[in-house]
Amino acid sequence: GQVKIDLPEEILRNQASRVLARRIREMQDRGLSENTINSRIRELSQNVMQTTAISLMEQFILQKIADDNKIEVEEADLNNEID
Secondary structure (H helix, E strand, O other): OOOOOOOOHHHHHHHHHHHHHHHHHHHHHOOOOHHHHHHHHHHHHHHHHHHHHHHHHHHHHHHHHHHHOOOOOOHHHHHHHHO
């Protein structure tokens, strides 16, 4: 079956704004002109909202699974993954 998750709108907007700002900085770092960046912002904004919503849903689902199964991540686990 399908699971419907209502994402808190404010969290979605804030996260999407951070992702969009990062993408704009990346384009600036690559030396794209302000006109080129501005022309891509509308398309990027729509894409970022969709991908952010999916990412947040995945995070919520994984957190629910971890909570239901009493799975905890230890600092040593994180350090091993980083290494």
